Amino acid sequence: MINYLYQEQNWQSQLSDLITDPLELLETLKLSPDQLLSGAILASEQFKLRVPRAFAAKIQAGNPQDPLLLQVLPHHLELEDHAGFVTDPLDEEHANQQPGVLHKYQSRFLLTLTGACAVHCRYCFRRHFPYQENLPKSEDWLNIQRYIQSQPDINEVILSGGDPLTLSNRKLKLWIERLETLPQIKFLRIHSRVPIVIPNRVDEELISILKNSRLRIILVVHSNHASELDDFTCSKLSQLAKEQITVLNQAVLLKGVNDTADVLVNLSYRLFDAGVMPYYLHVLDKVKGAHHFDRTPEDISQIYAEVLARLPGYLVPKLVREIAGEKNKTPLFGVSTF
Numbered sequence: 001m002i003n004y005l006y007q008e009q010n011w012q013s014q015l016s017d018l019i020t021d022p023l024e025l026l027e028t029l030k031l032s033p034d035q036l037l038s039g040a041i042l043a044s045e046q047f048k049l050r051v052p053r054a055f056a057a058k059i060q061a062g063n064p065q066d067p068l069l070l071q072v073l074p075h076h077l078e079l080e081d082h083a084g085f086v087t088d089p090l091d092e093e094h095a096n097q098q099p100g101v102l103h104k105y106q107s108r109f110l111l112t113l114t115g116a117c118a119v120h121c122r123y124c125f126r127r128h129f130p131y132q133e134n135l136p137k138s139e140d141w142l143n144i145q146r147y148i149q150s151q152p153d154i155n156e157v158i159l160s161g162g163d164p165l166t167l168s169n170r171k172l173k174l175w176i177e178r179l180e181t182l183p184q185i186k187f188l189r190i191h192s193r194v195p196i197v198i199p200n201r202v203d204e205e206l207i208s209i210l211k212n213s214r215l216r217i218i219l220v221v222h223s224n225h226a227s228e229l230d231d232f233t234c235s236k237l238s239q240l241a242k243e244q245i246t247v248l249n250q251a252v253l254l255k256g257v258n259d260t261a262d263v264l265v266n267l268s269y270r271l272f273d274a275g276v277m278p279y280y281l282h283v284l285d286k287v288k289g290a291h292h293f294d295r296t297p298e299d300i301s302q303i304y305a306e307v308l309a310r311l312p313g314y315l316v317p318k319l320v321r322e323i324a325g326e327k328n329k330t331p332l333f334g335v336s337t338f
């Protein structure tokens with residue numbers, strides 16, 4: 001663990017002081033530059049390294065196999081082509097109705113307000129997503145409003161990204177207030193990894209915005225391993241829970257990171273300690289560059305069966321795969337389409 005006073009520093013400074021050089025990350029973690037096999041630098045040029053120092057502080061120094069490090073360190077295997085691994089595995093191009101609007105499911109749609117993330121996860125299924133062409137500007141609100149009103153079934157908006165909690169509180173509030181003007185919108189979901197990688201993002205102003213909204217807000221964080229949930233991070237998540245804000249977690253099953261029942265069971269218990277309910281365990285989306293994180297369906301079935309056996313039902317995340325064109329995520333365990 002490196003000694004870094006990230007608990008004292010505000011989140012905006014942390015967001016503007018990310019580690020973006022793979023060699024600096026290795027040096028910070030007392031690892032040899034030889035960790036970066038030929039091709040890894042090219043991989044990092046294609047999908048830049050972004051690691052908050054608060055996240056780096058949770059990585060075990062000197063351990064090249066640290067499960068947190070493996071999620072963020074560019075790897076030469078990302079350059080390999082594999083059958084079925086494509087740039088847009090969920091065919092989101094066809095769900096992209098207009099800038100910022102990804103409409104895949106009946107009662108809800110994704111609003112992508114930013115392409116920026118605090119961390120770049122090497123397995124991200126949107127790592128090739130053309131954000132620049134899809135970001136709504138303030139003047140696009142009228143079109144988004146018309147789109148929502150033309151679809152009376154929509155009662156929920158999901159702020160996704162990129163990561164919506166990289167936006168300032170002012171901008172976030174502005175968009176929430178816009179959505180609040182539409183009576184048909186009852187729920188607002190916010191998908192974010194920022195509270196895990198920069199826990200100070202959970203500040204008083206954010207809590208106030210979330211708890212005072214007319215909308216029922218559900219914050220879905222993204223943590224894959226209990227080591228991401230140090231005491232400080234858990235204390236921030238607990239604050240949300242204490243304010244009656246529903247916090248759920250989604251994780252991705254990743255080879256070498258969390259592909260054992262032990263790790264997944266620990267993750268669920270740790271989340272629960274912090275007031276967060278396990279929600280989804282996603283099977284890896286087959287995005288180009290992430291093949292080395294994949295496990296076979298047989299392996300996944302076996303791991304998940306053990307998780308089911310060891311945890312009480314309320315702590316078992318649903319094992320799901322997103323299938324392009326389907327009207328919901330597909331539950332996998334015991335399903336023949338797996």
Ligand code: SF4
Pocket residue numbers: 116117118119120121124125126161162163193222
């Ligand atoms: S934070 Fe989420 S959207 Fe951003 S790179 Fe990671 S998985 Fe992708």
